[in-house]
Amino acid sequence: MAKNQRIRAEYLPYGRQWVDEADVNEVIKVLQSDYLTTGPVVTEFEQAFASNVDAKYAVAFSNGTAALHGACFAAGIEKGDEVITTPMTFAASANCILYQGGKPIFADINNQTYNIDPNEIKKKITSKTKAIIPVDFTGQPANLDEILDIAKKYNLVVIEDAAHAIGATYKNRKVGSISDMTMFSFHPVKHITTGEGGIITTNNRRYYEALIQFRSHGITRNRNKLIDDDGPWYYDMQFLGYNYRMTDIQAALGKSQLKKVDKFVNLRKKFVSLYNNAFKNLDEVITPHQLNETSSSWHLYIIKLNKSKLAVNRKELFERLIKENIGVNVHYIPVYYLSYYQELGYKRGLCPKAEELYENIITLPLFPKMTESDVNDVIQALYRALNRYRK
Structure with missing residues (x-):
């Protein structure tokens, strides 16, 4: 498969409801x-x-x-x-x-x-x-x-x-x-x-x-x-x-x-595990950290990019994934960056750690109605977008 070949015919959003x-x-x-x-x-x-x-x-x-x-x-x-x-x-x-x-x-x-x-x-x-x-x-x-x-x-x-x-x-x-x-x-x-x-x-x-x-x-x-x-x-x-x-x-x-919330959460956890295993050896990606004292219900799966290891910048990576019909997003723009808050007098620089995080994160698709094939599509697309080959 060529490096830039699309693997999805249909767009995969970052989130979607499951109504039966x-x-x-x-x-x-x-x-x-x-x-x-x-x-x-x-x-x-x-x-x-x-x-x-x-x-x-x-x-x-x-x-x-x-x-x-x-x-x-x-x-x-x-x-x-x-x-x-x-x-x-x-x-x-x-x-x-x-x-x-x-x-x-x-x-x-x-x-x-x-x-x-x-x-x-x-x-x-x-x-x-x-x-x-x-x-x-x-x-x-x-x-x-x-x-x-x-x-x-x-x-x-x-x-x-x-x-x-x-x-x-x-x-x-x-x-x-x-x-x-x-x-x-x-x-x-x-x-x-x-x-x-x-x-x-x-x-x-x-x-x-x-x-x-x-x-x-x-x-x-x-x-x-x-x-x-x-x-x-x-x-x-x-x-x-x-x-x-x-x-x-x-x-x-x-x-x-x-009545289905436990099922939905367990599916999210399953897909997170697949993502984590696929990305654990990627130097360009930092996977989410979960504390032992918490059990996340995984609304979002956010990767942080290691800038020093990247061959492309975040914007280019984002655009490459969108071209592959992978519905990535960014969560979130710091609230006080928004123009209304700027008009209220808030300035950039208030929370340096949050600002640094915002500059380096991408949200990958995660929702219970996904399939393992969908997850694999995301994984393969990310590898290609990073100019990496996954065996």
């Missing part, structure tokens, strides 16, 4: 029922999800960003407050702070795990700090014990962004049961999908009640909370909330998908 007939049938049931939204299936999905991650409560939202916004509200973040997070994440992890009038403070990452570094968090704490939003980057949990210890010392709330980490564990505890609040995302490229959707898990009843009310305009029908009560029809809007409700259609899909 059982999922479709559950959605059809809801479409034929009395409730398309604000019905019983949302509650059933919330209860099933909370049970799956060993949490007391779960509150579903229309998307993961809305869920993060709700968590920031429940945490009491308001104008003038500072919240520490990582720059190596999607913009939503910081945007949710801005929605509440707070200020995102970016702390640098650990060079091995690419997660936020607790030592860097400590450097950024001030009298204005209200919360920490660690992100379980690629599916590997952040250093939660140390982060929670910091939070306890300074009376901070920990909102864990586990958009990548359904099915992950930290020291044999399930992600979703550890932090004050934990957000999961159900975007189609994530482990399970509801089309769009998100959820917050918590063991705190006060946060749970605030989240429920926040996602529905700030309205309550709880008789114990009403100031006035004209009758059984009466409700009250007690603060400015949002319409962030998940529909029963979404919840039906999520409830069905949740």
Whole structure:
């Protein structure tokens, strides 16, 4: 096979949902029922999800960003407050702070795990700090014990962004049961999908009640909370909330998908193992590092390029893989590089380790509906793009 010959006729994206007939049938049931939204299936999905991650409560939202916004509200973040997070994440992890009038403070990452570094968090704490939003980057949990210890010392709330980490564990505890609040995302490229959707898990009843009310305009029908009560029809809007409700259609899909989450995670782990074995002797590539105390659920497979060994630069390598119909990506552009954040006054140079990482990473395709043949196509394409021959 010639070095530049394409091995794929069809484009392989970096992520893709897996919706089967059982999922479709559950959605059809809801479409034929009395409730398309604000019905019983949302509650059933919330209860099933909370049970799956060993949490007391779960509150579903229309998307993961809305869920993060709700968590920031429940945490009491308001104008003038500072919240520490990582720059190596999607913009939503910081945007949710801005929605509440707070200020995102970016702390640098650990060079091995690419997660936020607790030592860097400590450097950024001030009298204005209200919360920490660690992100379980690629599916590997952040250093939660140390982060929670910091939070306890300074009376901070920990909102864990586990958009990548359904099915992950930290020291044999399930992600979703550890932090004050934990957000999961159900975007189609994530482990399970509801089309769009998100959820917050918590063991705190006060946060749970605030989240429920926040996602529905700030309205309550709880008789114990009403100031006035004209009758059984009466409700009250007690603060400015949002319409962030998940529909029963979404919840039906999520409830069905949740039954397969272990299967999906195990397939991701299998494909990661194939990648790691194929790349372990490639000097040009640094494969992901996983700590013994964590079990990643592998939302993303990110390779770091060893610049000193490369015959091509990252851009050229990226373009070569795209030409082979391999849907590579880069996760992520540091949040404060984005023009909106630059306009807010953030400057490059804030987090040197994160910036160096961004310059040298490529995300390879990883999703459960891949086949071993798909994985092999990616491996062979990377070897050719690096001007290497694989036996």
